[in-house]
Each structure stands twice: as structure tokens, then as C-alpha cells.
Amino acid sequence: MQKGILLVNLGSPESPDPKDVKKYLGEFLMDERVIDVPLWARNLLVKGIILNTRPKASAAAYKKIWWKEGSPLIVLSERLQNKIQKQVEEPVALAMRYGSMTIKKGLQELVDKGVDEVLLFPLYPQFAMATTETITVLAEEIRQQYFPNLKIESVPAFYNKPDYIEVLSNAIKNHLEGKNCDHLLFSYHGVPERHIRKSDITKSHCKIDGSCCVTPSKAHEFCYRHQCYEVTRLVVEKLGLKEGSYSTSFQSRLGFDPWLLPYTDRTIERLGKEGIKNMAIVTPAFVSDCLETLEEIAMEGQEIFHEMGGKDFTTVPCLNDDDEFVNLLSKWISEWTKTPIEIN
Structure with missing residues (x-):
């Protein structure tokens, strides 16, 4: 079995332009595990109200924090991925739950490298419907539709490790x-x-x-x-x-x-x-x-x-690509490559 790792974070608009922000917010807020109301009510709330009022203000907020390299969340996630890749032998891919860096693309990248067993690593210490659960559910749907022979194991919440x-x-x-x-x-x-x-x-x-x-x-x-x-x-x-x-x-x-x-x-x-x-x-x-x-x-x-x-x-900054954090995630990944996932 060839193993690989898929790190998954939240996502980001392509740019702080209101059009890109509106597209991103539309995908994010229409997720039934983010706004968990009936579809008709979600459509009314998101498409009828929020997407007609919020994108401009959100775009202004994104412009305040946008880096020359792009979205801070994307840039920092890529730095984390690159540092982990230097410490583990297995291929490490990065995906986002929302936006253009899709989970499907991330899984495809690993499959193209010969991977048939994936460690799905939601980058959230705590479990939540709107974070961990929506990632694992979507990943399984994609697996069934596009990669039926792929095995996926998911890292559980690690908040208390x-x-x-x-x-x-x-x-x-x-x-x-x-x-x-x-x-x-x-x-x-x-x-x-x-x-x-x-x-x-x-x-x-x-x-x-x-x-x-x-x-x-x-x-x-x-x-x-x-x-x-x-x-x-x-x-x-x-x-x-x-x-x-x-x-x-x-x-x-x-x-x-x-x-x-x-x-x-x-x-x-x-x-x-x-x-x-x-x-x-x-x-x-x-x-x-x-x-x-x-x-x-x-x-x-x-x-x-x-x-x-x-x-x-x-x-206090998030852990981002802090070396101690990189070492910890790399250790957990290395343990998984030897045995079924059990983070201690």
C-alpha cells in the first residue's frame, strides 16, 4: 500500500475582490453543515440576503489582511505542508474545504503519485459540524464517486492530546x-x-x-x-x-x-x-x-x-508553521505510516 497525506484547511477567496469574495461566501454559507437549515431557507438567507449585503464589507476586511503572496491562510497552510513534506517520506498534499483548492484536486494529486491509502488530516484541533465533519463527509462522497478503490482514514480531534x-x-x-x-x-x-x-x-x-x-x-x-x-x-x-x-x-x-x-x-x-x-x-x-x-x-x-x-x-499568532507544531504533526504522520491511525 502506498500511503499519502491530505491536509485540509478551511479555504479562502481567490482575491479580496468583492466578486471573488461573493463566490467564496456563496459556497461556504450554502454548506448544510455551516448554515444547517432547510435548503429553501438557506437559499433565502444566503442568496437573498447575505450575498447581496455582505461581500463588499468582507472584501474590505480581506484587503486589510491580504499579503503580497496571497491569502494568509493559504500561504501559511502551504508553508506548513512544505515543512511537513521535508520530514516525512510519504507525499503530502494540501486542499481546502471551500475555494479552488478542492479536496478532489488534493486526492487526485495523491492518486497520481500512486497513493491508494490516504490520511485525511483536517487542520482543526476540535471537532465541529462546520469544520471537521463537513470535510470528512465531503471526502467520503468524493471517494465513492471518483476514487472507489482509495482507502481514507481521518485524524480525529486532537484538542486534548x-x-x-x-x-x-x-x-x-x-x-x-x-x-x-x-x-x-x-x-x-x-x-x-x-x-x-x-x-x-x-x-x-x-x-x-x-x-x-x-x-x-x-x-x-x-x-x-x-x-x-x-x-x-x-x-x-x-x-x-x-x-x-x-x-x-x-x-x-x-x-x-x-x-x-x-x-x-x-x-x-x-x-x-x-x-x-x-x-x-x-x-x-x-x-x-x-x-x-x-x-x-x-x-x-x-x-x-x-x-x-x-x-x-x-x-498570540496561531501555530501556523511553528517548528514544534511541524515536528508534532510529522511525528503523528510517521506513526500512522507504520500502524493504523492512533494519535497518542
């Missing part, structure tokens, strides 16, 4: 060394509360009531909220942070349905009002810096904090 927590903690510690930080905010991408309940394999555990995420349950294997809070807990423990010097929040809400609380923008505002002068923010739901980290957090978040009287606002 000790070596991942160590790498993440080291990255935070190293970036904050020598900087003023009175409060560390862990900001995760938000999801509608109904996503948490839909992912509950027990159909009864996830009540989002403040206790379910800390009460042991099989539901935690697919509970995004639990996994986010668990990352915070494990990193706090690793860094020895004192109670009251950190908090957890969720960003990037859309629409009017209930989303996970507390919201990041309001948390930043609250911290500023409470007299916090020096804060740092880390975004552990993202592996690569992107619009949500470079614009929403580093720019908009900083503006809110300063308006509330804050002084120093530090954003």
Missing part, C-alpha cells in the same frame, strides 16, 4: 515572554447552540447549562463546546495561570439564533471596562492565521479594547 497541549502552551508562553499581560483570553470560533445539540451522540447530555461540559460523557467526543473549554483548562494548567487571569469566549457569530456565549467582542469590552490595561488573546480553534484572527481579533478587538481604556493588546 498532551503533546499538542504542550506545543500550544509553549507557543503562548514564548510569545508573551517579556510582554505585559494581566489577562489571557482564549477566543474560539463560535457556532450556533443547535450545532452542539445536533452533535450530541447521546441525544440528551448537551444542555449548554454550565455543567454538561465538565460532566463526563460520551458526548464529549463530538462536543465542540466541551473541547474548547478543555483546551483552555489544559493550557491554563500547563502554564500555571491563576484563577481570574484568564477567560474563554467565542467569536464570529452570524444571524440571530443563539450562539455560544460569551461573545469575544463583548468580553474584550467588559475586560476594558473592568480596568484591565494589558491583555493578550489566543485563538486555539485556528491552526493558521486568517481573516478571523488577523482582522476580527488583531484589528477590531484591539480597537474595542483601546476604546474601553485598555493599553497593551497582544495577539
Whole structure:
């Protein structure tokens, strides 16, 4: 068996031009696992409202963070891919869930190199319907339609793996060394509360009531909220942070349905009002810096904090192509090439 690896990230518009942004948003938001309402309602919301109002504003935001080499998320993902490829013998391809770098193209690239067994590696530490699940489901659909003889194994969520927590903690510690930080905010991408309940394999555990995420349950294997809070807990423990010097929040809400609380923008505002002068923010739901980290957090978040009287606002970069992170992913991949996937 010839093995290969397919890294998969979210995706990006081809450019910050409103037309390209509109095309990208259309594909992204019409995904039934992103906006999980009946097709007629999704069409009405996305094509009737959002795509007629949001692309221009989103394009302006993308222009603020766009690099000469292209989309930061794409560039950083490619750097990660290239570094991993130098450490493993098996071919490593890169794909995006949305946009022109399709999963089909990524699988085809590996098949053309003689690969018949693929390690599908969603670049998300936590499981969520709108990230990991939509990638694995689409990859299986493509496999059945175009590559029926291909075997695909998927890397499970690695949010609580000790070596991942160590790498993440080291990255935070190293970036904050020598900087003023009175409060560390862990900001995760938000999801509608109904996503948490839909992912509950027990159909009864996830009540989002403040206790379910800390009460042991099989539901935690697919509970995004639990996994986010668990990352915070494990990193706090690793860094020895004192109670009251950190908090957890969720960003990037859309629409009017209930989303996970507390919201990041309001948390930043609250911290500023409470007299916090020096804060740092880390975004552990993202592996690569992107619009949500470079614009929403580093720019908009900083503006809110300063308006509330804050002084120093530090954003901790995502792991991106950090050497420790590259070494960890390469180690996991090498272990898989020897045995069926079991990340320890």
C-alpha cells in the first residue's frame, strides 16, 4: 500500500475582490453543515440576503489582511505542508474545504503519485459540524464517486492530546515572554447552540447549562463546546495561570439564533471596562492565521479594547508553521505510516 497525506484547511477567496469574495461566501454559507437549515431557507438567507449585503464589507476586511503572496491562510497552510513534506517520506498534499483548492484536486494529486491509502488530516484541533465533519463527509462522497478503490482514514480531534497541549502552551508562553499581560483570553470560533445539540451522540447530555461540559460523557467526543473549554483548562494548567487571569469566549457569530456565549467582542469590552490595561488573546480553534484572527481579533478587538481604556493588546499568532507544531504533526504522520491511525 502506498500511503499519502491530505491536509485540509478551511479555504479562502481567490482575491479580496468583492466578486471573488461573493463566490467564496456563496459556497461556504450554502454548506448544510455551516448554515444547517432547510435548503429553501438557506437559499433565502444566503442568496437573498447575505450575498447581496455582505461581500463588499468582507472584501474590505480581506484587503486589510491580504499579503503580497496571497491569502494568509493559504500561504501559511502551504508553508506548513512544505515543512511537513521535508520530514516525512510519504507525499503530502494540501486542499481546502471551500475555494479552488478542492479536496478532489488534493486526492487526485495523491492518486497520481500512486497513493491508494490516504490520511485525511483536517487542520482543526476540535471537532465541529462546520469544520471537521463537513470535510470528512465531503471526502467520503468524493471517494465513492471518483476514487472507489482509495482507502481514507481521518485524524480525529486532537484538542486534548498532551503533546499538542504542550506545543500550544509553549507557543503562548514564548510569545508573551517579556510582554505585559494581566489577562489571557482564549477566543474560539463560535457556532450556533443547535450545532452542539445536533452533535450530541447521546441525544440528551448537551444542555449548554454550565455543567454538561465538565460532566463526563460520551458526548464529549463530538462536543465542540466541551473541547474548547478543555483546551483552555489544559493550557491554563500547563502554564500555571491563576484563577481570574484568564477567560474563554467565542467569536464570529452570524444571524440571530443563539450562539455560544460569551461573545469575544463583548468580553474584550467588559475586560476594558473592568480596568484591565494589558491583555493578550489566543485563538486555539485556528491552526493558521486568517481573516478571523488577523482582522476580527488583531484589528477590531484591539480597537474595542483601546476604546474601553485598555493599553497593551497582544495577539498570540496561531501555530501556523511553528517548528514544534511541524515536528508534532510529522511525528503523528510517521506513526500512522507504520500502524493504523492512533494519535497518542
